[in-house]
Amino acid sequence: MKYVSIILILLSTLWSQPSVLIMSPEPGEEVMDKNILIAASFYNIPDLKAENIQLILDNKNVTSSTFVDNEMISYYIPSLDPGKHKIELFTGEGESVTWSFFVLGERKQKMEPLVYSGKLRTSTSIDQIDEESLSVNQIFFDFKGTAYEMLRFNTKIKLTNQENSMYQPRNVYGFKFNLGDILALNLGDTNPQLSHFTVSGKRIRGFDAALTWGWFNLQIVKGEINRTVQGELNNAYTYTVDVDDDGNNFLALSRQGYTFKQDVLAGRLAFGRGEKFKWGIHFLKARDDTLSVNRIVNNATITYTESAGTFSGLDSGKVYTVDQLSDYALIQSGVDWSGTGPKDNLVIGTDLGINLDKKRIVLEGEIAFSMTNNNIWGGAMSKAEMDTLIDDNIDNKLASFDLGRIPFEPKNITDIFIINPNMVPLSPIDPAAFDDSSDVSLFDAIMSMPSLAFRGRAVLNYWGNNFSINYSQVGPEFISFGNPYLQKNKRELSISDKMKLLNNRLMVNVGYKHQDDNIMTSVDNVESQNTLSLGLNILPGPGLPTANISFKTIDRDNGINEITTLTDSTYNDNRKNTHTNHITFNLNHRFNLLWSHNINTTFMLLNKKDNVSNRINDNPQYIDPGIVSNVFNISLTTYYDIPLKTTLSLSTNSSEFSTGPGKMASQLFNTGNIDGEYAMNEGKYILKAGTNFAKGTGISEVSWIGFKGGVKINIIERLSINAQGEFRSKFVGGETNQSFIARANMDYSF
Amino acid sequence: MRLLVTYGLICGQMLFGLSKVGIAVKVSGAVKIIAAETDVENSLTPGKPLNSEDRITTGNNSFTAIMYLDDKTLIKVMENSELTIRGSRDGYGINKELDIAFGKLSAKIAKQKGKEFRISTPTSVASVKGTDLLISSDPIQGDSFVLITGIIEVTNSITGETTQVNEGETATSTPDGSLDVTETTEEDLEGFLESDEGTEGDIQELRFEIEDDNGNIKQIIIQIN
Structure with a gap:
């Protein structure tokens, strides 16, 4: 018993490793002369008595002015004379720690006239996939900095060989200036955000200015959404043969293949700082410029295909310029053009945001109305x-x-x-x-106004719950040229709760979402979708795997319950009513076994069934929309003692589905990847290599094997080049094709 | 028997002792602390000890730095932020956790040596081993984790998707379930300067202090441009 006690005490002594932890200031640290804190931790020292602890500053005992207990000591000094200062900390029983620090006097700090940095990147890629090839060269230039600490600037320029006057701009010219927190000005290409229903995410070439003055906020956007495209010369006109008032034939030429320049002016006036309240009104005005597309394009060509004799002097099958046809043709005015008509768009709206109880309650809403011509x-x-x-x-x-x-x-x-x-x-x-x-x-x-859109959201954040309820409706004819990505004719209600349990080791997510298109007062067949979801994230702690499980059900119905009979013997069966179960399980774990590994496995099961009863009796020709699909994936990344990293991943995907009335088919697809990355010369050279393969069997027979390699060279500090290539040989439907991709880029930072 | 009881008391105190986990080492502006024990809001002052479950909020143009007692892990909380500091002792140190309601913070996390450092937000959970990272969290917009050094794992708590973030990368985790990892840009680093930091020159100094036989303190200063 005596020897056990001695061993326990020795182990305890070794285990504790008592030591004072200096927290502030660090030994030798330079600090300003105001608001100085001296602090040390005794966390690792057991059995310390607070009454034995003494703090001496510049040979003066200041212990009575400190906060001290057996775990820590802290002494706050509002100001201290410039120079070197010495601290002595006694923990009792003759032990002490001594260190010094420096207090700097007030010093005038120079305002740097200009501080800047930048990055230049060039990129070249060649893609040869089957018979198609694509070569892209790009230059990226980013330059940013501050001037006299008040003005911040940032430029983003991208030049590409894909820039073409037949398309919208591919080059990017962006210049951004900030004057403190008051004014932000974007010139050139910008992606302004005004509100969800007016301008959100669309690139505009012009300017975007935002003024923030306390509770007053004003943002103005002006520029062009689309630039003029005159169209290909060989596709600029169509023609018809018409007869004038004198009974003579003439060629009526109508413009096509063009895009109008689309100008936009948008703005938002908002009141409130946004921390607790913000109310805004916004508008968008966009219109195509009818004068931007040239009515006459003399160099444009037309292939004349009328039968001989329709126009004497013109040969069928011959290509003529518009100029050459001037004696035979009349170029139509815009109202008669066969191409897209010029458009007009007006959106007005308002938005409101309220945050309560330190953003634990968030209420947001927005409503907008549009008119389009x-x-x-x-x-x-x-x-x-x-x-x-x-x-x-x-x-x-x-x-x-x-x-x-x-x-x-x-x-x-x-x-x-x-x-x-x-x-x-x-x-x-x-x-x-x-x-x-x-x-x-x-x-x-x-x-039910067809061009009305609105949305509302309430979020509550209490007791580890993040509860959210959202409602949105976008009418079938709501259009905003500043946000063309909105899904129209849809209303949606979603309710969700995210719970953090067991000290954030278990997260539970539950949700319900209903979507339909029952917006107008009379809708014959309402399409709807209901989604129920449940998710668990298990994060037990260090050294243990994390797991994620999710379960989702989706019910879709297009509201059509009857077969449409066309004639005595023909019919249309447009009924769609399906139920889908979707289960996903994922496991992720980092562990050490000789080396450091990270393993990730995912299993997914999807089962979609047709809910329409007696379908086969009503419609023997229907194709079952059901599908059963299983996916399994495993990936292992290993970090070795040498600067080598390898990744091995395997996946298998099997599906069963209908290919015809009463017919089922299956498809199995297996893929694998092996990749390696090795750093040489302390990371100056990084070599990459890998291979990938796939085999598909079933209704479609496909296989491929590919090899890839690359190198990154850090030539000097801040200058590097990166090159990679991939070759793939693919076998599909009895044919073999090769693909080749090569990419290289150079990066320089300054 | 007496020695065993003494040993047990020592270990017991270490394991189940005080819940103090850190200290505020720097405070600038309007920084409040809501103590877990009293639920009363007070101004946070430098040197104030922090207990597990204490909640800290920073206002406009405010800043605070918090240091954990066991290993000097440093958390810098930027303006307009709120977080709850947590820690549980296991005898080897403190298993640390930050529950971020919203805001921005930077963390310099010492090697945890088998202990856990977990950062959770309304959208994500990050497990950290020993790292310099910057975190920006908004309950509506989502989170970004900018990793300066080390490795972290970020889990989006909506979808359960987990990803590893390496040095020089930024993970963006949003309430709609997306979790992306991209190369860190200058924009990702914006907004993380300390509120009370002035413009320093580009010259950095290392100072070493040595004491000669006569007790005189001498300094060796190395300047790095």
Whole structure:
């Protein structure tokens, strides 16, 4: 027993390794002369008595002014004379620690007139895939800095050989200036963010200026969304043979293959700093410039294909320029062009954000209304023309809507928006809602306006829960040229909760989402989708694997319940009603076995079933939309004692699906990758090599094998080159094809 | 028997002793602490000890630096941020955890030697081994983890996807479940300067202090451009 006690005490002594941990200031550290903290930790020293601890600063005992206990000591000094200062810390029983630090006096700091840095990158790639090849050369130049600490600037320039006047710009010229936190100015190519429904993510070439002054915020965007494209010379016109008033044939030439320059002006005025409250109103005005596309393109060519004799002097099958056809042709004015008509777009909206209880409660909302005109060639309509738009009655009414309620003449507001029969929507609101005898309430009519979009979100962050509820609706005819990526004719409700349990070692996510297109007051077949999801993330701690499990069900229904009978013997079966189960399991683990490894495995199961009952009896020719798919993937990355890293990954994907009435097929696809990376000469050279292979069997027989290699060379500090290539031989459908990809780039930072 | 009891008391105190985990080493501007024990909000001052579950908030143009007691792991909390500092002792040190509600912080994390350093946000969980990293968290926009040195694993708590982030990379984790790793750019590093740092020159100095036989302290200064 006695010897066991001695061993335990010895082990305890070794295990504890008592030592004072100097926290502030570090030995030899230079600090400013204000707000100085002297602190040390006794965490690793057991059995320390606070009453024995003494702190001496410049030979003066200051212990009575400190916070001290058996775990730490801290002494706050509001100011101290410049120079060297000495600390002595006694922990009792004759032990002490001594160190010094330096207090700097007030010094004038120079404002650097200009501080800058930059990066230049060149990139070349050659892709040869089957019979197609693509060569891309690019130069990237980033340059940023500050001037007198107040002005910050940043340039982003990209030049590419893909720049072509037949397409929208591929080169990028971006210049950004910031004056403190007050003014931000972007010139050239910019991606402004005004609001979700007006301008969000679309590149604009012009300027974007944002002023922030306390609670006052103003942002203005002006420029062009699209630049003019005159079109290919051999595709600039179509023609038809027409007859003039004298009965003579002529060629009516109509422009095509062009793109109008599209100008945009957008703005947002907002009040509030955003920490607790922000309310904004915003607008977007975009219109195609009808004068930007040339009506006459003399060098454009037309292939004349009329039969002999239609026009004497013209040979069928011959290519003529527009100039050569001048005696036979009449170039149509814009209203008769066969290409896309010039457009007009107006969006107005408002948004509101409220944060409560230190952002634990977040409330956001936005609503916007749009009007679009798909062809403004004819100009604006008058009220008189609107009167007879739908019917022939001259009663100053558009259907049941009294046109007298419009306080302006549409022809007087053409600078704002052009109103004519090409408007979308033609009637922003159901006119019947204004009829006293209508069964459509005004509220329903407003909520179902086809060009209205709105969204709202509430987020609550309490007791480890992140609860969120979102609702959004985008009408079928809501269009914003500043955000062309919106999914229209959709409304969505989603509710989710993310819970952190067991000290953040278990995360639970549950969610429900409903989507449909039941926006208009009368929709024949409502398409809907309901999604239920449950996810678990298990993160037990260091040295243990992390696991993720997710389960999702998706029910889709297009609202069609009956077969459409066309004739006695033919029919259309457009019914779609499916149920899908989706399960994913993932395991990730870092461990040491000779070397350091990271293993990641994923298993996914998808099972989609047709929910329509008696389908086979109603429609013997239907193809089952069901599919069962299993995917398994395993990946092992190893870091060796030498500067070598290898990655091995294998995956298998098997599916069963229908290929015809009563027919099932399967497809199995196996792939593998082996990659290695080796750093030489202390990272100056990095060599990469790898191989990949795949084999598919079943309804489609495919296989390939590929090899890749690369090298990165850090030539000197901040200058490196990187080259890589990949070769792949692919066998598909009895044919063999080769692909080759080569890429090289050089990076220089300054 | 007496020695065993003494040994047990020593170990017990180490294992289940005080919940103090760190100290505020620097405070600038409006920085508040809501103590776990009292739930009362007070101003945070330099030298104040911090217990597990204490919540810290920084206001406009405010900044604070927190250091853990066991290994000097340093957390710098930028303006307009809120986090809860946590730690559990296991006799070898403190298993550390930061629960970030929102904001920006930088962390200089000492080698954890088998202990855990976990950083969680409303969107992500990051497991850290010994690292310099910058974190920006917004409950609406999502998180970015900019790794200066070391390796971390980031898990998006919506999808469960986990990714490893290496030096010079930035992981972006969003509430809609996406988790991307990209090369760190200058924009990723913006906003992480200390609020009270002035413009220093480009010259860095190393100072060594030696004591001769007579007790005189001499310095060796090495300047690096």
